[in-house]
Amino acid sequence: MKKIVCLALLTSMSLLSQSSMASESKLSDQELNLLPLVQVQGEKYIASTIESEMKKHNLPGLSVVAVKHGQVVWAQGFGLADKLTGRKVTADTLFQAGSISKPVAALAVLKLVDEGKVKLDSDVNQYLKGWQIPSNKFTKTNKVTVRQLLTHSAGLTQHGFPGYQRGTNIPTDIDVLNGLGNTGKVIVDKAPGEGFRYSGGGYTVLDLLVESVTGQSFIDYTSAHILQPLGMTNSTFAQPLPKPLWSMASAAFDGSGQQIEGNWHVYPEQAAAGLWTTPSDLALYIGAIQSARAGKSVGPITPKLVKDMLTFHDNDWGLGPVLKSYEQGLAFSHGGKNKGFTNIFKAYADKKDALIIMTNGDSAGPxxxxxxxxxxxxFGWDLSTPKIVQKHEFTTPKLKQMTGQYIYDKDSQYSFKLTYDNQYILAYDASRDHTSQLIATSDGELIDINDGSTVDIERDTQGEIKALVWNGQYRFVKSKL
Structure with a gap:
């Protein structure tokens, strides 16, 4: 287990001293009209409220921030952070960021690049101490680079991590990379640079990179050189979370709204999933990127760093965040999912507007x-708009033909089971304990009614289903067993 050394303890004291400093500015229910993301043409929808949707989806707590013209214009907590004590969510309640840890952790790597201590396109193994990416036939010609790790194009395995129950043995990063934790060994099983494949394992390598190059723990380095200079005093990569901060942290809740045993899981894979933070602190991270984009350095974030960060790579990935061009301009974003926590941020690059939503439930997606x-x-943004679709009805035989187990063709550890009920086609992902609700929009396409993901149906010449392709890139082959 990593030691939480003096600087991490000082950070936790700083966090405590800053508690309750994030003031809430509220919007009334009458000012926001919640409607489904996916709307079936011809059907009528009645606008709902945040509280009613939270109740409907068994979501105990939520915290939200809206930034307009560089100012926080809305910061509000909803619901409960802890059902056992009745503690409410406030604007400074800590949430696990999940994979939003990645674009924040990427700043540590990019700072080292800015300082000339790391090169983006060099073999990452030259920087690593105590562990090396194993050489094999895929790395014989093309070595894994830092850029590839940042953009999920290094060919490394391990999509995500389930975390560890508090009080159990917590592995080190090297243990995780060697497959001695609760996930498989992190290896290269496709040619580096060949294409995009999301890899939490790759970001765990970056965790080790930062420690190897700086000689400091990841907690200490990010606290001193990233979080504190950005003013993110309500944030920490400390895993496990130091005891003085427990009273500030939200518990995690499963899909039925039940508080998980131990209140939350521990994630030693800090760069991939280990950040504890608030929406207000993430607004500071976002604002620094927006300022640097406009030419003004903020803390460790320089214009050059942001130029590299917001450069499109394979699958519209930047060096840390996801990139997308809207009519109102370029935006950067990232989602985050740990056990019992679901989050997202979206922000424009060239105007200082953003939204950040953090929740404490597995059921928070809708x-x-x-x-x-x-x-x-x-707020007059085009960051998210509803999808209007026409519903296609499958016959019962076609629905039965579709059911079964589907396995990701690039990582056999990742699969889901497809079933159906009277209303939806259901895809259950056991690794995340999550069920996607799908409807058909044609004979060859499905759509997730909660997050808008499209699923293309591949059939053979006899019309039998071969595979389902999620969002045009993740191909899941139907198991013959």
Whole structure:
């Protein structure tokens, strides 16, 4: 287990001293109209409220921030952070960021690049101490680079991490990379640079990179050189979370709204999933990027760093965040999912507007999507708009033919099971304990009604289903077993 050394303890004291400093500015229910992300043409929808949607989807708590012209114009907590004590969510309640950890952690790597201590396109193994990416036939010609790790194009395995129950043995990063934790060994099983494949394992390598190059723990380096200079005093990569901060942290809740055992899981894979933060602190991270984009350095974020960060790579990935061009301009974003926490941020690069939503439930997806749409409409953004679709009805034989187990063709550890009920086609992902609700929009396409993901149906010459392709890139082959 990593030691939480003096600087991390000082950070936790700083966090405590800053508690309750994030003031809440509120919007009334009448100012926001929540409507579904996916809307079937011809059907009528009645606008809902945040509280009613939280109740409907068994979501205990939510915290939200809206930034307009560089100012926080809305910061509000909803619901409960802890059902056992009745503690409410406030604007400074800490949430696990999940994969939003990645674009924040990427700043540590990019700072080292800015300082000339790391090169983006060099073999990452030359920087690593105590562990090396294993050489094999895929790395014989093309070595794994830092850029590839940042953009999920290094060919490394391990999509995500389930975390560890508090009180159990927590592995080190090297243990995780060697497959000695609760996930498989992180290896290269496709040629580096060949294409995009999301890899939490790759970001765990970056965790080790920062420690190897700086000689400091990841907690200490990010606290001193990233979080504190950005003013993110309510944030920490400390895993496990130091005891003085427990009273500030939200518990995690499963899909039925039950508080998980131990209140939350521990994530030693800090760069990939280990950040504790608030929406207000993420607004500071976002604002620094926006300022540097306009030519003004903020803390460790320089214009050059941001230029590299917001450069499109394979699959519209930047060096840390996801990139997308809207009519109103370039935007950067990232989602985050740990056990019992679901989050998202979206921000424009060239105007100082952003939304950040953090929640403490596995069931939060539909609420987040509806809130994104409502915020975009209210503040005049095009970051999220509803999808209007026509519903296609499958015959019962076709529905039965579709059911079964589907395995990701690039990582056999990732799969889901497809079933159906009277209303939806259901895809259950056991690794995340998450069920996607799908409807057909044609004979060859499905759509997730909660997050808008499209699923293309591949059939053979006899019309039998071969595979389902999620969002045009993740191909899941139907198991023959």
């Amino acid at each position: 609420v987040i999507r509806q809130l994104e749409i409502a915020m975009s409409d209210h």
